[in-house]
Amino acid sequence: MRLHLNEIHDPRAYNEVVAAMPLSSPLQGWAYGEGRRVLGYHPMRFLITDDRGSTVGAMQLLRQQLVPGVNVLYAARGPALESLDLLPHLAAPLRKVARPTDMYVKVEPPNPIEVGRPEDLSTVDLAADQATIPARVGPFLRSETEQPEHTILADLSASEDELFAGLHKMARRNVRTAERMGVQAGRDDDFEAFWDIFQATNARAKLGAFPRAYYEAMLANGNDYGGEAYTVLSRHEGKALAGGFFLALGDTTAYLYGGSIRDERPPTEGDKRKDAKAPDAFYWHSMLDAKEHGYSTYDFWGIPRVLDESKHSFGVFKMKLKFSTHRVWFPAYDLRLSPLAQPLTKALRVRRNYLNKRSRGTTDDIL
CATH class of the missing domain: 3.40.630.30 (Gcn5-related N-acetyltransferase (GNAT))
Incomplete structure (x- = not known):
């Protein structure tokens, strides 16, 4: 199956597709991208179509410049899709829209992974939860999320x-x-x-x-x-x-x-x-x-x-x-676009640990 990314600049038409998808999130909506623009991200919005011309999803990609010449792409709690089965087929069109300076694409598919409904905290087994999460979805490899991975x-x-x-x-x-x-x-x-x-x-x-x-x-x-x-x-x-x-x-x-x-x-x-x-x-x-x-x-x-x-x-x-x-999990996955992607993710983890330690006294993330 071939999928295509078609950039769109009509906010209402874009939001209508995001809202209609079975797998979707408000963070794929236009407003979230405008908020992230304030933080220095560059939002791009695409409709996802198949070879028949049918719209099967939408994606808001946020490009972040880490240093001059080094960018990453991020779909916050996205992309919005008809089915998770479509995700592996997005690798090729994502590589086409990426720049040579883009190191990887991080996606957080809005497909909740069910882990049970405990009556009390003693029944919560987070290690068992993690074991249920796939290590990859096609060419997309399990990675750290930007948004909270674990929610209710x-x-x-x-x-x-x-x-x-x-x-x-x-x-x-x-x-x-x-x-x-x-x-x-x-x-x-x-x-x-x-x-x-x-x-x-x-x-x-x-x-x-x-x-x-x-x-x-x-x-x-x-x-x-x-x-x-x-x-x-x-x-x-x-x-x-x-x-x-x-x-x-x-x-x-x-x-x-x-x-x-x-x-x-x-x-x-x-x-x-x-x-x-x-x-x-x-x-x-x-x-x-x-x-x-x-x-x-x-x-x-x-x-x-x-x-x-x-x-x-x-x-x-x-x-x-x-x-x-x-309780559910929304894991993240990375599509590596450059040989530098893996060492870059490790460096970003070290940087996050440093910032956590400096601001909060611990290297642990908030959640």
């Missing part, structure tokens, strides 16, 4: 009552507590409030963040061309205590960034302010909001590859697991 999905097709019954008992209790305490959660255009929460969370957990202009660029473009970018906040007595940034396209919304803060205000009565369970209210109402807006899949976006109770990510994992136990 929630199926929003059930009724609200069924979704609530499916939550962990602690989540149900905390959501009810938040409701009794008057917590309000839902879509909220107060980007400043989200940004304050996000920055505070990153500083507390030593996570790091992109420049503000990156998130603003996705917001500016995300609600055009058939997609959505939005924030959800959870407020108690008017103060935003938890929130998240979402990017959505097709049938999926992805919770990409967010966090929570403590309520440091003096109590209105008594000698201690009660915990209003704002994070639980945030997760629950963001799921209801997604369902209301027609999304059938909610991607919680990122849980640890290695479980370590001393890390911030472990607490995030436990929180997300209360709202869905459907």
